Amino acid sequence: MNTESPQLPDLQPKREYKSRIFTMLFSDKERLLRLYNAMSRKNYTNPELLTINTLENAIYMSMQNDLSFLIDMRLSLYEHQSTFNPNIPLRFLLYLSNLYSKLIKGMNIYGSKKLLIPPPRFVVFYNGRDKRPDYEEFRLSDLYTIQGEDVSLELTVEVFNINKGHNKELVETCKDLQDYVEYTHRVRTYAEAMPIEKAVEKAINECIQEGILRDFLEANRAEAIKVSIYEYNEQEHIRMEREDAFEDGRKLGHDEGLAAGRKLGHDEGLAAGRLENLMGLLRDLGEIPPEIMERVKISDADTLKQWNRLAARADSMEEFLEQIK
Numbered sequence: 001m002n003t004e005s006p007q008l009p010d011l012q013p014k015r016e017y018k019s020r021i022f023t024m025l026f027s028d029k030e031r032l033l034r035l036y037n038a039m040s041r042k043n044y045t046n047p048e049l050l051t052i053n054t055l056e057n058a059i060y061m062s063m064q065n066d067l068s069f070l071i072d073m074r075l076s077l078y079e080h081q082s083t084f085n086p087n088i089p090l091r092f093l094l095y096l097s098n099l100y101s102k103l104i105k106g107m108n109i110y111g112s113k114k115l116l117i118p119p120p121r122f123v124v125f126y127n128g129r130d131k132r133p134d135y136e137e138f139r140l141s142d143l144y145t146i147q148g149e150d151v152s153l154e155l156t157v158e159v160f161n162i163n164k165g166h167n168k169e170l171v172e173t174c175k176d177l178q179d180y181v182e183y184t185h186r187v188r189t190y191a192e193a194m195p196i197e198k199a200v201e202k203a204i205n206e207c208i209q210e211g212i213l214r215d216f217l218e219a220n221r222a223e224a225i226k227v228s229i230y231e232y233n234e235q236e237h238i239r240m241e242r243e244d245a246f247e248d249g250r251k252l253g254h255d256e257g258l259a260a261g262r263k264l265g266h267d268e269g270l271a272a273g274r275l276e277n278l279m280g281l282l283r284d285l286g287e288i289p290p291e292i293m294e295r296v297k298i299s300d301a302d303t304l305k306q307w308n309r310l311a312a313r314a315d316s317m318e319e320f321l322e323q324i325k
Helices: 021-026 029-040 089-104 166-174 175-191 194-211 215-220 222-283 290-297 301-311 318-322
Strands: 067-071 073-080 120-126 135-139 158-163
Touching: 021 029, 021 073, 021 175, 021 222, 029 067, 029 073, 029 166, 029 175, 073 089, 089 120, 089 135, 089 158, 158 175, 175 194, 175 222, 194 215, 194 222, 215 222, 222 290, 222 301, 222 318, 301 318
Parallel strands: 073 120, 120 158
Antiparallel strands: 067 073, 135 158
């Protein structure tokens, strides 16, 4: 069989996004291998089998991928998220397309040889404030404009909730992930009672003393402080924006509803007044035919206004009926 496997280039586009604690921690091959083992139920011991090919937070249609790597000819794409995003399958698709184009660069995609590409797995580690289940899946087909039909292209993203108390079996299988969960939980908890700067310092000091991410935090203390503060402030900014948007939407809905209610009340009151006046004029002209009664009841305020004028000028019911034909 004529096949060609892609070489594994060193993908290092210009760094555009601030790093994350998750990315900093698991960019280390040994830690990443332990996380992969926990996720795949494997037992690899040689970190050199793993090739990290993350596009270093490259901006691609606003896509930021935390970690992508190859091992055993499989491509794993891991992302950490603190905000719920149902569009993640589309974002992964765009990122994967960019990554595959890098992997097959220089190869003849139009030739007769089959180009072999590593099968991907898409994983999101979620630790946001919104309540989410331990595990859920998001599919690209959920975003299609037409639902319920067979699709030619599908992409499934596995989302694992790693907030403290969730997915205990998975978290406890990987000490690095367990420590990360504990550290971020402490930062968030302490930040509710003190400024974020002090909360981060307190969490780092405690974790070092208790052997939680000790080596990592001691080696990266200054950057870990900056990144933790940045992450927390970013999450708070997003949360406040959402709350503001919700409040603005609620107020707008209230105001529009109130205005609509006033207008509706005005229009209905106006129509009722004109209807009552018209009925009095018609009674003076004689017996009101049943079909006219039905037409009058369903007429709007403008029609009633016109009919009031006609009824006031008419000398008989017959004359009025003739004018409204």
